[in-house]
Amino acid sequence: MKTIFLKNISKKIIFFSIVLSFVLTGCALSGGDKEAVTQPAAEATEAVPKPYTTDTEAAPQPATTDTEDLSHIPDYSGSASIVLNNNIPLFDTGLYTTESFEEYGELDELGRCTSCMACIGTDLMPEGEREDISHIKPTGWKNAKYDFVEYEYLYNRSHLIAYQLTGENANERNLITGTRYFNAEAMLPYEEEVGNYVRMTNNHVLYRVTPLFEGDNLVAKGVCMEAYSVEDEGAGICFNVFVYNVQPGVIIDYATGENWLDENADIDALYATTEADMEEVTYVFNTYSGKFHLPECTSVEEMKEYNKVYFNGSREEALAKGYKPCGKCKP
Numbered sequence: 001m002k003t004i005f006l007k008n009i010s011k012k013i014i015f016f017s018i019v020l021s022f023v024l025t026g027c028a029l030s031g032g033d034k035e036a037v038t039q040p041a042a043e044a045t046e047a048v049p050k051p052y053t054t055d056t057e058a059a060p061q062p063a064t065t066d067t068e069d070l071s072h073i074p075d076y077s078g079s080a081s082i083v084l085n086n087n088i089p090l091f092d093t094g095l096y097t098t099e100s101f102e103e104y105g106e107l108d109e110l111g112r113c114t115s116c117m118a119c120i121g122t123d124l125m126p127e128g129e130r131e132d133i134s135h136i137k138p139t140g141w142k143n144a145k146y147d148f149v150e151y152e153y154l155y156n157r158s159h160l161i162a163y164q165l166t167g168e169n170a171n172e173r174n175l176i177t178g179t180r181y182f183n184a185e186a187m188l189p190y191e192e193e194v195g196n197y198v199r200m201t202n203n204h205v206l207y208r209v210t211p212l213f214e215g216d217n218l219v220a221k222g223v224c225m226e227a228y229s230v231e232d233e234g235a236g237i238c239f240n241v242f243v244y245n246v247q248p249g250v251i252i253d254y255a256t257g258e259n260w261l262d263e264n265a266d267i268d269a270l271y272a273t274t275e276a277d278m279e280e281v282t283y284v285f286n287t288y289s290g291k292f293h294l295p296e297c298t299s300v301e302e303m304k305e306y307n308k309v310y311f312n313g314s315r316e317e318a319l320a321k322g323y324k325p326c327g328k329c330k331p
């Protein structure tokens with residue numbers, strides 16, 4: 001299942017040269033368009049229900065260079081993510097393939113994750129039970145509890161390439177220290193968009209996630225997420241975004257992972273947001289079974305927490321994401 005399907009050796013060379021340049025520069029791929037960073041992203045929740053039947057005439061053209069300069073990413077200013085390069089990913093055209101593969105870059109000299117890349121097809125998607133990942137300690141793992149954070153723990157072991165996409169789990173090259181907000185709110189809509197598209201179409205999505213560690217920091221500032229659907233040339237999926245690794249109400253020392261309460265934060269508002277998020281759930285998706293349930297369904301209690309996606313939307317939207325209604329609770 002973890003076979004690398006890249007047959008063309010030149011593709012491998014291209015990929016490893018990317019990783020090498022990444023390692024050499026310490027944080028980012030070299031070169032690139034520095035002006036393209038400032039465009040605000042659409043609300044993350046709006047990124048999800050994108051139709052898969054987009055007019056192919058509107059399909060964006062893939063970039064022909066493979067360079068994204070992450071060293072000029074602005075600091076977080078309230079938006080969970082920003083668009084890079086007009087939302088066009090920077091994959092080298094030599095990497096476009098309809099054969100699934102997955103590559104996890106080697107840890108750097110500080111033990112930090114580098115870039116992970118995959119051509120995601122249904123054949124890579126997980127089939128079995130998820131193994132435990134609690135023994136993996138990504139760099140900067142200084143976890144702490146805050147009771148206004150969903151499930152209280154500030155940090156999650158955050159997959160660079162989501163478990164639902166490649167089934168890759170306890171791989172230290174694929175797990176970084178990420179906040180709950182980053183993991184469950186900021187990255188997830190993009191991961192869902194890709195996963196739902198692949199499940200619905202059986203097409204492939206070229207996908208890369210690159211963490212940005214500034215200087216010798218042990219906690220990533222965030223990740224660059226790039227995706228492009230191959231068979232329909234980007235009509236279904238095309239994005240290039242930077243997602244911030246932040247948690248509202250908490251200040252993080254990115255050098256070490258130490259963290260503390262933001263004295264200026266409106267804690268009551270943070271509680272209210274977390275509670276509202278929990279209350280507004282209309283359905284619970286099981287990313288493992290592909291079923292959706294009413295929140296009160298007994299199957300939800302039995303479901304592994306990491307397979308759950310809490311959804312606020314209509315039945316039609318749930319169906320449009322490729323989920324099938326549970327036979328027990330009949331949502």
Ligand SMILES: [Zn+2]
Nearest residue numbers: 293297326329
């Ligand atoms: Zn159910």
